[in-house]
Amino acid sequence: KNEVEQSPQNLTAQEGEFITINCSYSVGISALHWLQQHPGGGIVSLFMLSSGKKKHGRLIATINIQEKHSSLHITASHPRDSAVYICAALNYGGSQGNLIFGKGTKLSVKP
Amino acid sequence: NAGVTQTPKFRVLKTGQSMTLLCAQDMNHEYMYWYRQDPGMGLRLIHYSVGEGTTAKGEVPDGYNVSRLKKQNFLLGLESAAPSQTSVYFCASSYRNPRRQNYGYTFGSGTRLTVV
Numbered sequence: 001k002n003e004v005e006q007s008p009q010n011l012t013a014q015e016g017e018f019i020t021i022n023c024s025y026s027v028g029i030s031a032l033h034w035l036q037q038h039p040g041g042g043i044v045s046l047f048m049l050s051s052g053k054k055k056h057g058r059l060i061a062t063i064n065i066q067e068k069h070s071s072l073h074i075t076a077s078h079p080r081d082s083a084v085y086i087c088a089a090l091n092y093g094g095s096q097g098n099l100i101f102g103k104g105t106k107l108s109v110k111p
Numbered sequence: 112n113a114g115v116t117q118t119p120k121f122r123v124l125k126t127g128q129s130m131t132l133l134c135a136q137d138m139n140h141e142y143m144y145w146y147r148q149d150p151g152m153g154l155r156l157i158h159y160s161v162g163e164g165t166t167a168k169g170e171v172p173d174g175y176n177v178s179r180l181k182k183q184n185f186l187l188g189l190e191s192a193a194p195s196q197t198s199v200y201f202c203a204s205s206y207r208n209p210r211r212q213n214y215g216y217t218f219g220s221g222t223r224l225t226v227v
Contacts, residue, residue: 004153030212042220043201086153090213096161097142097205097213098169101153 003027004089006102013109019074021105023087026068033099034061034072035086043086046072077109113137117202117219124192124226132187132222134202142205142213143185144169145177147198148221154201160185192226199223 004025013019023032034046047054047061049070054061058077063070074081084106088099115136124130134143141162146154156169158177166177174196176188185204189196202219 002153033216035218043203043218045216045218048214048216088154096159096167097207098144098156098159099154099216101155103151103153 002102003100004087004102006085006087006105008105009103011105011107013077013107015078015109015111017077017109019077019081019107019109021072021085021087021107023070023072023102024068025070025087025089025100027089027091027100029068029089029091031090032063032070033088033090034070035088037084037086037104039083046085074107079109079111082107082109115202115204115217115219117200117222119222120220121223122225124189124224126192126194126226128192129188129190130192130224131189132200132202132224134185134187134204134219136183136185136202136204136217138204138206138215138217139182140204140206140215140217141182142207143179144203144205145175145185145187146201146203147171148201149198157187157200192224194226197224197226 031050037043049063058075060073084104086104087102144159145157160179163182178186200222205213205216
């Protein structure tokens with residue numbers, strides 16, 4: 001069983017829809033990251049969370065430490081949001097500061 | 112501010128050839144990492160470094176070597192390339208604050224390597 005699980009694996013939405021991507025983890029973490037990867041592109045860090053909720057523009061990330069669950073929401077989705085979204089956990093107490101990655105959610109937003 | 116720069120961006124190798132991937136960061140980060148990304152799998156850690164002159168093995172180190180002679184550079188070497196090493200390689204860096212928490216994760220744009 002993977003230590004970081006994302007759902008869904010693939011998601012197709014119409015422009016303007018509200019989107020939710022989920023991430024569950026089984027390890028003790030000190031922080032959780034949401035990353036974005038455009039096709040053929042590099043990886044960009046969107047959020048780093050250790051508790052509560054963060055918002056940046058149309059993106060909202062939440063985390064529930066007790067339930068070991070995080071969600072990434074996109075409001076008023078747009079075709080330019082089409083990308084792979086990756087959840088990554090930072091192991092609590094890890095000496096190397098290494099991230100444990102989910103397999104990603106491929107989002108496609110249709111105009 | 113360039114962040115993390117990887118070179119080359121693309122490379123095709125023949126089986127048995129060797130090559131070095133270069134990662135350079137200008138953020139004075141202590142921690143640097145090499146990952147590989149394969150279809151259907153999350154990024155997997157190959158090797159990492161917690162400071163100049165130090166390196167350590169990650170999850171999938173076989174067939175790779177690394178060096179961190181200067182703080183800003185982290186080199187990934189393939190001594191004898193194999194088709195199984197066809198992948199996209201990402202370098203990343205981070206720093207650790209006085210509370211021993213890592214921040215500032217920054218990724219390079221990736222190197223697409225094909226071994227034929």
